[in-house]
Amino acid sequence: MLVNADIYVKDIPGQLVSALEPMTTLNANIIGVVHSREQMVSGRIAVNITFDVDPDLIGKLKDIWISRDVIVANIGSVVKLHYLRFMAIGGVTADAMQSMLDDAKAVTEIESADIRVSTKSAGGNTAMVTVGLRTPEALDALDGFVSGRCREAGYTYIKGVEQ
Amino acid sequence: MRVFLSGFGTVGQGLMETVVIKKDLIRSLTGEELVFAGAVDSKTYYIDPKEVCCFCALGTKASEGTVGHAKRDGKSVIDIMEQCEFDVLVEAGPTNIEDGGEGLANIRWALEHGKDVVTVNKGPLALEFGALRKLAEDNGCILRFEGSVGGAMPIINLCRESLAGLRIKSIQGIFNGTCNYVLSRMDSGLPFEQALKEAQQLGYAEADPTYDIEGYDTASKVVILANSVFGRDVTFKDVNLCGISSVTPEAVAMAEEEGMVIRLIGEVSGTKLEVSPRLVPRNHPLAIPGTLNMALIDTDMAGPITVSGRGAGRKETAAAILSDLIAIARQRKKE
Numbered sequence: 001m002l003v004n005a006d007i008y009v010k011d012i013p014g015q016l017v018s019a020l021e022p023m024t025t026l027n028a029n030i031i032g033v034v035h036s037r038e039q040m041v042s043g044r045i046a047v048n049i050t051f052d053v054d055p056d057l058i059g060k061l062k063d064i065w066i067s068r069d070v071i072v073a074n075i076g077s078v079v080k081l082h083y084l085r086f087m088a089i090g091g092v093t094a095d096a097m098q099s100m101l102d103d104a105k106a107v108t109e110i111e112s113a114d115i116r117v118s119t120k121s122a123g124g125n126t127a128m129v130t131v132g133l134r135t136p137e138a139l140d141a142l143d144g145f146v147s148g149r150c151r152e153a154g155y156t157y158i159k160g161v162e163q
Numbered sequence: 164m165r166v167f168l169s170g171f172g173t174v175g176q177g178l179m180e181t182v183v184i185k186k187d188l189i190r191s192l193t194g195e196e197l198v199f200a201g202a203v204d205s206k207t208y209y210i211d212p213k214e215v216c217c218f219c220a221l222g223t224k225a226s227e228g229t230v231g232h233a234k235r236d237g238k239s240v241i242d243i244m245e246q247c248e249f250d251v252l253v254e255a256g257p258t259n260i261e262d263g264g265e266g267l268a269n270i271r272w273a274l275e276h277g278k279d280v281v282t283v284n285k286g287p288l289a290l291e292f293g294a295l296r297k298l299a300e301d302n303g304c305i306l307r308f309e310g311s312v313g314g315a316m317p318i319i320n321l322c323r324e325s326l327a328g329l330r331i332k333s334i335q336g337i338f339n340g341t342c343n344y345v346l347s348r349m350d351s352g353l354p355f356e357q358a359l360k361e362a363q364q365l366g367y368a369e370a371d372p373t374y375d376i377e378g379y380d381t382a383s384k385v386v387i388l389a390n391s392v393f394g395r396d397v398t399f400k401d402v403n404l405c406g407i408s409s410v411t412p413e414a415v416a417m418a419e420e421e422g423m424v425i426r427l428i429g430e431v432s433g434t435k436l437e438v439s440p441r442l443v444p445r446n447h448p449l450a451i452p453g454t455l456n457m458a459l460i461d462t463d464m465a466g467p468i469t470v471s472g473r474g475a476g477r478k479e480t481a482a483a484i485l486s487d488l489i490a491i492a493r494q495r496k497k498e
Contacts, residue, residue, distance in 0.1 A: 087425075089409055089411055116417075126417055128417050161441040161443045
């Protein structure tokens, strides 16, 4: 399971290594470590770690960290989102796009959405939309829904080639 | 091998020139001579019980605009084929996407009469692929059509022969050089109408560009791929189709800001059959500019395989027809 954790370690030499070492013991695959000295809290440095680990071992890792005086502020699974990126051409408004995505929530769960609408008006406004979804199936469902609604509204629907 | 050539436009003439130039190579590859028993264009025909003189046919076309001196006077291509002894029909007549036109009738007649067929005419394949394949099987004939998709870019025989044993999950591609030229000129800031006019001036687009621009040409090609590579039974009417005429400079600019371009992509898989403009990341193989064709074949064992080549042209399409003729000659020799 992909996990992200925010921990705080004392600002003294060897503490970061001491926090990472048990992860190796538990066979976790460290994907990323962000070590920020700018986020000091009570003499401790914030560290954000992303790693892949057997979910049954997360509790054990927390116990080891606590025993080593590492503060665990936040720990949880990372959800990998799938993105549907599309363009709609022809008199599109931000409200119309938002309304379309609101209606789409009846079809599939949407994790994030970004709508950008052009300000020029020649040939009708164009919208660039990026929607984050949890599964490929949700992406297919939204693709089907949005393409149908664009057709009804007379918009030209242009989706990404990788979808 | 005696060939009857239906259609003496750019492609037909290109084939005849190629056969003349590569006469020795063809003989060395097949062990026999390739000769034309007859050739027909829209107004005239030229048949010879021994063989058509290629220089005469090409010369007459250059000087008088016709393949021969015998006027068709209402004779169909079938009427003319009936007067000929030949082994293979090469169908290079104009594409008719509404009912297949005379090309469909010619192919049917040839297969019913035990002739092998090589076609670059997409209409009959896009409309009646299943029926033609069955007709060929029932009559022990070979039906090949490499030049109907992607011109000189090898794709059909690549998928069916070289990649046999792999499961092809999907094919995405740029199958129309005209659309790709127009869209890549729009990348430079030209509006659609101006880019299209430029394509027409350069000879990349027809005076009536509807067939290319509205995606009908690409749709015909994805139907041929769906039927021949994916074993589906679909026709032109089953394609989810959208052309490029509504793509605005503003949309192209927005795509550019996101590091992408817009391209007309044909996509076919076990379930998909689609032609539409798509957003393509600039570093993606399908982001190519210009008139080239490109296909991305996604396979189970070998991952993605990319092929590209000139999708149209006199020599390019003739090369694809020639490869099919050589394959037929070799297969017949083995039997």
